[in-house]
Every structure is written in C-alpha cells, then in structure tokens.
Amino acid sequence: MAGSSVSWSERAVRLLRRMNSFYSAGSSRCQCWHFSVGGMEVGLVPPAVLKQLRRFPEVFSFKEEKRLELNPGLASYHDRSSAVDRVLQRLREEERFTCLQGWRDEKYEVMPQFSDPPLMCMERAATSLFGVKRYGVHVNGFTRQPDGQLAMWVARRSLSKQTYPGLLDNMVAGGIGSQKGIRDTLIKECAEEASIPECIAAAARPVGTVSYTYEDGEGVFAECQFVFDLEVSSDFSPSVGDGEVHQFYLWPIEKVKDALVTEEFKQNCALVVLDFLIRHSYLHPDTEPNYLELVVGLHRPL
Amino acid sequence: MAGSSVSWSERAVRLLRRMNSFYSAGSSRCQCWHFSVGGMEVGLVPPAVLKQLRRFPEVFSFKEEKRLELNPGLASYHDRSSAVDRVLQRLREEERFTCLQGWRDEKYEVMPQFSDPPLMCMERAATSLFGVKRYGVHVNGFTRQPDGQLAMWVARRSLSKQTYPGLLDNMVAGGIGSQKGIRDTLIKECAEEASIPECIAAAARPVGTVSYTYEDGEGVFAECQFVFDLEVSSDFSPSVGDGEVHQFYLWPIEKVKDALVTEEFKQNCALVVLDFLIRHSYLHPDTEPNYLELVVGLHRPL
Numbered sequence: 001m002a003g004s005s006v007s008w009s010e011r012a013v014r015l016l017r018r019m020n021s022f023y024s025a026g027s028s029r030c031q032c033w034h035f036s037v038g039g040m041e042v043g044l045v046p047p048a049v050l051k052q053l054r055r056f057p058e059v060f061s062f063k064e065e066k067r068l069e070l071n072p073g074l075a076s077y078h079d080r081s082s083a084v085d086r087v088l089q090r091l092r093e094e095e096r097f098t099c100l101q102g103w104r105d106e107k108y109e110v111m112p113q114f115s116d117p118p119l120m121c122m123e124r125a126a127t128s129l130f131g132v133k134r135y136g137v138h139v140n141g142f143t144r145q146p147d148g149q150l151a152m153w154v155a156r157r158s159l160s161k162q163t164y165p166g167l168l169d170n171m172v173a174g175g176i177g178s179q180k181g182i183r184d185t186l187i188k189e190c191a192e193e194a195s196i197p198e199c200i201a202a203a204a205r206p207v208g209t210v211s212y213t214y215e216d217g218e219g220v221f222a223e224c225q226f227v228f229d230l231e232v233s234s235d236f237s238p239s240v241g242d243g244e245v246h247q248f249y250l251w252p253i254e255k256v257k258d259a260l261v262t263e264e265f266k267q268n269c270a271l272v273v274l275d276f277l278i279r280h281s282y283l284h285p286d287t288e289p290n291y292l293e294l295v296v297g298l299h300r301p302l
Numbered sequence: 303m304a305g306s307s308v309s310w311s312e313r314a315v316r317l318l319r320r321m322n323s324f325y326s327a328g329s330s331r332c333q334c335w336h337f338s339v340g341g342m343e344v345g346l347v348p349p350a351v352l353k354q355l356r357r358f359p360e361v362f363s364f365k366e367e368k369r370l371e372l373n374p375g376l377a378s379y380h381d382r383s384s385a386v387d388r389v390l391q392r393l394r395e396e397e398r399f400t401c402l403q404g405w406r407d408e409k410y411e412v413m414p415q416f417s418d419p420p421l422m423c424m425e426r427a428a429t430s431l432f433g434v435k436r437y438g439v440h441v442n443g444f445t446r447q448p449d450g451q452l453a454m455w456v457a458r459r460s461l462s463k464q465t466y467p468g469l470l471d472n473m474v475a476g477g478i479g480s481q482k483g484i485r486d487t488l489i490k491e492c493a494e495e496a497s498i499p500e501c502i503a504a505a506a507r508p509v510g511t512v513s514y515t516y517e518d519g520e521g522v523f524a525e526c527q528f529v530f531d532l533e534v535s536s537d538f539s540p541s542v543g544d545g546e547v548h549q550f551y552l553w554p555i556e557k558v559k560d561a562l563v564t565e566e567f568k569q570n571c572a573l574v575v576l577d578f579l580i581r582h583s584y585l586h587p588d589t590e591p592n593y594l595e596l597v598v599g600l601h602r603p604l
Contacts, residue, residue, distance in 0.1 A: 115591035182588045205583040209597045224594055226587045279581055281507040285528045286484045289417035292526055292604070295511045299601035302594070 011261035012274060013290045016297030019267055022213040022220055023300065032220065033068040035130050037080060037119040040112045044131035044220055052096055059083045070120075080120035081107075088126045099125050099218040102162050107178040108134060114224065121178045128219030133302050134175060137186045138225045138272040139204055141171030141194075143234045143250065150280065152256045152273070153238055155194070156246045157266065166246065167266040168259060170273070171230070171238055172196065182206075182226050190230075193245055194238035204228040207279060210271045210298050222302045227272055253282055271298055313563035314576060315592045318599030321569055324515040324522055325602065334522065335370040337432050339382060339421040342414045346433035346522055354398055361385045372422075382422035383409075390428045401427050401520035404464050409480040410436055416526065423480045430521030435604050436477060439488045440527045440574040441506055443473030443496075445536045445552065452582065454558045454575070455540055457496070458548045459568065468548065469568040470561060472575070473532070473540055474498065484508075484528050492532075495547055496540035506532040509581060512573045512600050524604045529574055555584055573600055 022029055028046045035043035045053070045068050053060045053068065061069045074080045092100040102125045109118035110132050127134055141153035153171040157164055174189035176182060190201035211224040232238075238248045251259075257277060260270040275298050277283055278291075285291040308316075324331055330348045337345035347355070347370050355362045355370065363371045376382045394402040404427045411420035412434050429436055443455035455473040459466055476491035478484060492503035513526040534540075540550045553561075559579060562572040577600050579585055580593075587593040 114594055183586075206580075206586050207583060208580050209587070209594050211594065211598060226593075278508075278510050281509060284485075284508050285511070291528075292416055292511050292513065296513060296601050296603045299598050301598045 008258070008261055009288060009290050013293055013297075015261060015267060015270060015274075016212075016294060019212040019214050019271060020297055020300055022215045022222070027215055028220075029215075032131065033062075033066040035068045035070075035132075037070045037110060038072075038075075040116075040119065042110050042112055042119065042130075042132060044222075045129070046131070046215070046219055049097075049129045049219065052091055053087070056087050059087055077118065077120055081122070084120065084122060088123055097129060097218065099128055104162075106175070108132065108175065109178045118178065124175060124177075128221050131220035131222055133222045133224065136173060136175045136223065136225045137182055137189060137228065138170045138210070138269065139172040139186065139190065139228045139230050140272065140276045141230050141232055141238060142276075143232055143236075145234070150253050151250050152253055152276075153232070154249045154251055154256060154259070155238075156249070158244055158246050161244060164266045168264050168269065169245070169266050170269045171248070173225070173269060173272075176226075186228060192242045194248065195241045196230075196232075196238055200232060200236065201230065204230040208275065208299075210268075210275050211302055212268070212271065212297070212300055213302065223268065224302055225268065225272060227275060229276070253277070253280075257282065274298065310560070310563055311590060311592050315595055315599075317563060317569060317572060317576075318514075318596060321514040321516050321573060322599055322602055324517045324524070329517055330522075331517075334433065335364075335368040337370045337372075337434075339372045339412060340374075340377075342418075342421065344412050344414055344421065344432075344434060346524075347431070348433070348517070348521055351399075351431045351521065354393060355389070358389050361389055379420065379422055383424070386422065386424060390425055399431060399520065401430055406464075408477070410434065410477065411480045420480065426477060426479075430523050433522035433524055435524045435526065438475060438477045438525065438527045439484055439491060439530065440472045440512070440571065441474040441488065441492065441530045441532050442574065442578045443532050443534055443540060444578075445534055445538075447536070452555050453552050454555055454578075455534070456551045456553055456558060456561070457540075458551070460546055460548050463546060466568045470566050470571065471547070471568050472571045473550070475527070475571060475574075478528075488530060494544045496550065497543045498532075498540055502534060502538065503532065506530040510577065510601075512570075512577050513602055513604055514570070514573065514599070515602060515604065525570065526604055527570065527574060529577060531578070555579070555582075559584065576600060 031047050032044035034041050035045050059071055074083050104124045106124040107121040108124050108127050110120045110122050111118045142150045155169040157167050157169050159166045172189050172194050176185045187198050187201050190196035207229050208227050209224050213222040259265055260273045333349050334346040336343050337347050376385050406426050408426040409423040410426050410429050412422045412424050413420045444452045457471040459469050459471050461468045474491050474496050478487045489500050489503050492498035509531050510529050511526050515524040561567055562575045
C-alpha cells in the first residue's frame with residue numbers, strides 16, 4: 001500500500017480525494033444540518049457540533065429538514081457576530097473542540113457566496129465547526145532559468161507555527177480576513193511572510209481558483225484559494241519576514257512535483273502546485289492517466 | 303432580460319449554467335437510467351430513449367434501480383459495438399431521433415473513464431442518446447502583439463457544416479475518435495482544419511480540461527475537452543483546409559471576450575476561451591463577481 005510502489009499519479013489522486021473527503025461515501029455530509037443566517041444558507045454543521053449548539057436556544061433554532069437557523073431576532077451583522085462569538089467563547093472555555101484551542105482573534109466573513117454581502121463574521125478557528133466557506137490567496141513564486149525550465153520557490157513553515165509546523169508551503173499564502181480584498185491580502189502577505197516589496201508583488205497574476213471540501217475531527221473545511229502566479233527574476237529571493245516561514249527553497253519543478261505528493265507538503269498548498277503543473281504543461285493528458293480527475297478535483301463547487 | 307442591459311459577468315454565468323443544465327433543478331437527471339456495459343457504468347439514458355430501447359430485449363436488459371444493461375452475452379468489444387450499431391441503424395431508418403439523422407460514420411469509444419480500456423464503440427451522433435462521455439481537443443491559437451497584449455485566432459465554422467454552421471469556434475477543435483490519442487488528434491485537426499503544419503502544431507501546450515454536461519432534445523451531452531494553448535508568431539496565419547472552417551479572424555482579446563457571451567459563439571468553444579481568459583489573467587477575482595462560479599463551472603465532474 002505505502003511507499004515507493006505507489007505511482008506519482010495514484011498519490012496525486014489520493015491527495016485530491018482526501019482533500020474532497022466531504023464528498024466521499026461515508027462522510028458526515030448527509031448528517032450535517034444546513035446553517036442559515038438571515039434566511040440564507042452559509043454552512044453545514046456536523047452532528048458533534050449540533051449537540052453543543054442545542055444548549056444555546058437563544059442563539060440557534062433547530063428547524064425541520066435539518067435546518068439550523070441563527071435566531072432571526074439577531075438581525076444585524078454586529079448582533080449576529082457578537083451572539084455567536086459569546087457561544088464560541090463559552091465552548092472554548094469548556095474545551096469542547098480542539099480547534100477552538102487554536103483561537104486566533106482573527107475574523108472571517110460569513111456569506112453564501114464570496115461576492116455576497118457578509119451577514120456576520122466569525123472567529124477563524126471556529127469556521128470549520130459550521131462548515132462556513134473560507135477564502136485565501138496562494139502565490140506560486142517561480143523563476144525562469146536560462147534553459148527555459150522553471151524553478152519554484154517553496155516555503156517551509158515555521159517550526160513553531162500553530163498549524164502544520166515545518167511543512168512545505170507555497171511561497172506566500174494567507175486567509176482573507178473580514179473586510180479585506182484579494183489583492184490587498186496578497187500584497188500584505190507577500191510583505192509580511194516573504195519580505196516581497198509591493199513593486200514586485202504587484203506583478204502577481206490571477207490565474208484561477210482551487211476549491212475543495214474535506215472534513216476531519218474539527219469539522220468541515222470548505223475552502224477556495226484564489227491562485228496567483230508571480231514570476232520573479234533570478235536575482236530576487238524571498239526572505240523570512242514575520243516568522244511564519246522557517247526557510248525558502250528554490251527547487252526545480254521536478255523536485256517540487258515529487259514533494260507535493262508526500263506528507264511533507266501542506267496538502268492544500270500541494271493542490272495549488274498541482275494546478276500550476278497542469279497550467280504550465282508539466283503534465284500531459286496522453287501520459288497522465290488521471291489528468292481529468294486531477295483537474296476536476298482541483299475545482300469542486302463549495 | 304435580453305440585450306445590453308445584462309452584464310458580461312451575468313451572461314458568462316448563464317452560459318455556464320446552460321452548459322451544465324443537466325445538473326440543474328428540473329433536468330431529466332433523476333429520470334435517467336444508468337447504462338452499464340460489462341458491469342461498468344458508462345452512461346445515463348433519458349426516458350424518451352429508454353422507451354425505444356425496450357423494443358430490443360435481445361440487446362438491452364432493464365434491471366431494478368433504474369439500471370439498463372447491455373446484454374452480458376455480448377462479451378466482446380466487437381459484439382457489443384455491432385449489436386448496438388444494428389439497433390441504432392434501425393432507429394435511424396425509423397427517424398426516431400433527430401440526432402441520428404446527422405449520422406457521421408465516425409465512432410467514439412465507450413468506457414467509464416477516459417483512461418479505462420474501451421468496452422465498445424458507438425456512432426458519434428448517437429452518444430448523446432446514452433449519455434456516453436465524449437472527449438475532444440480544443441486549441442486556443444494566439445499571438446503576442448508588440449505591446450504585450452494577446453490577440454486570438456477565432457474560426458467561423460463553415461456555413462454548410464452539419465452542426466452549428468456559421469458560429470464562432472476555437473482556432474482548431476475536434477472530437478477524439480476511437481483508437482486515437484490526444485496529441486495525434488491535435489496534430490491531425492490542426493492540419494485538416496487550419497492548414498497548420500506539424501512543426502508548428504507540435505508547440506501546442508496542454509493546459510488542462512474543460513468539462514460540462516448539458517441536455518437538450520437529443521439527449522445528454524457529457525463532454526470533456528482537453529485544452530491546448532498554441533502561441534504562433536505574428537507572421538503565421540491559419541488558413542482554411544478541409545472546408546470545416548469558413549474564415550479565420552485574428553481578434554484582440556477584448557473583442558473575443560465580448561463575443562463569447564453572445565449567440566454567435568459555439569457554446570462549448572466559448573467555455574474554452576473563458577478558461578483561457580482566466581488562466582491568462584484577463585479576469586481579476588476582485589472585480590469579477592462570479593469568478594469562483596466561472597472557474598468551478600468550467601470543470602464539472604463527468
């Protein structure tokens with residue numbers, strides 16, 4: 001089963017299936033309740049979370065057909081956000097969910113689709129408990145070498161980072177916080193994580209999205225990463241900024257390709273690299289047997 | 303509803319929804335029967351087709367749970383293909399389905415997934431009656447202009463072409479017939495349709511897939527196009543080859559962008575251009591409100 005006997009292609013497919021585990025047979029999907037705020041569906045809540053939320057009837061109403069409603073009396077962005085925050089603080093104090101021990105004091109917007117007006121905001125660490133969609137920006141940093149081949153900048157996450165310490169990551173990546181734009185997030189994260197000045201970061205080009213939904217013991221992760229390619233000159237190097245990154249490496253694409261299907265790579269970042277490999281013709285549909293499944297698995301609806 | 307009052311973005315979303323109509327509420331999806339050959343599911347058959355197939359119990363067995371099986375006694379590729387062909391010829395003579403009047407004498411392979419061994423082949427014009435997956439190659443031909451902007455080669459289909467006469471199309475596109483590879487199809491179609499010599503066509507780069515499923519009165523169209531980008535020099539022009547194309551145009555990207563959401567563009571080719579616009583940064587997620595929905599809609603599972 002394990003080790004080098006499994007082909008790269010098969011490992012890549014397994015990676016995508018893991019990152020879309022919420023859609024697989026045996027997931028909690030059909031036991032989840034539809035979470036709505038202001039009459040609009042914004043998430044899916046797994047059974048273990050529902051059990052805790054029943055303790056707060058002043059905030060959550062349990063309706064027919066597996067519908068969990070935020071109390072309609074909470075009519076404003078502020079009131080909804082505050083009421084849910086009080087519940088989450090309580091659950092955090094009671095140590096009900098591991099993810100809440102990673103409280104970040106960082107808010108994400110809650111809305112049906114990315115372009116919709118936000119209905120409330122929620123602590124980032126809690127969003128998986130409600131299956132609320134999360135959005136981020138990921139940047140493929142690369143240089144073109146004299147022989148025309150590309151080399152990619154890969155980050156190793158800080159060994160003391162709260163989530164996924166020491167794993168390989170894209171050159172720059174970050175979540176889109178409340179009231180933040182995509183380009184603004186990109187410029188800010190480039191500066192903070194990799195010391196990339198705005199005049200260089202501004203050349204990053206939007207090239208699509210990678211979207212997937214997985215679940216684990218901490219809930220449902222429905223995520224969309226807005227993907228950018230940033231070609232930098234061979235005399236430029238990113239450098240460690242705010243301490244989120246341990247070290248940057250400039251690797252030949254083939255080395256990155258090999259690494260992305262290993263446990264050393266943070267999995268959603270591996271998907272972003274896989275999308276890069278496809279767009280930049282490092283995979284060919286005549287020789288990559290799972291080509292279509294890979295492309296489709298990178299772009300699942302949220 | 304119509305005309306210039308509808309934004310480009312809204313028109314693009316509507317295009318994608320039309321091309322994925324099989325997934326929309328009100329489609330025939332839940333009335334379709336699962337078509338299996340040799341124990342493997344290869345298609346979905348709509349009610350109007352099922353009614354006709356009941357007349358051929360020596361070829362098709364109707365099972366529980368909406369399963370339509372090709373008679374297991376038809377055990378070889380050849381026997382299966384011949385038996386179904388005889389049924390289709392009969393239905394064609396009886397003029398039961400409009401699509402069969404467009405008989406092409408061109409076979410497509412039938413298999414669960416593209417990389418699986420084919421179980422049988424089927425007349426191209428009949429595949430939609432069984433919701434059999436169809437695969438093709440589409441080539442975005444473009445040149446880089448002195449100012450760095452791209453211009454794209456667009457084909458107008460022959461006015462006498464059987465399907466979609468006179469509509470706008472990608473520079474080169476063609477279905478992948480039985481026993482044909484992807485690259486082979488690309489080289490062949492480049493030569494036949496656009497008089498592009500192999501030395502130029504060989505520079506085409508695989509950049510992903512576009513996949514969608516729609517239905518109309520002629521059945522279920524579950525299609526995957528393998529997408530290639532082919533940058534040609536500004537002193538090269540494609541020219542009309544076998545008569546499939548009426549004329550080629552070299553248009554600024556903005557003109558192609560406007561055209562793709564009109565009825566003048568063949569819709570699946572418009573999707574291929576839309577994917578090009580996204581990969582080449584002609585849309586930005588901060589300003590294109592439906593960015594995620596567009597990306598996802600271009601890459602639906604088959």
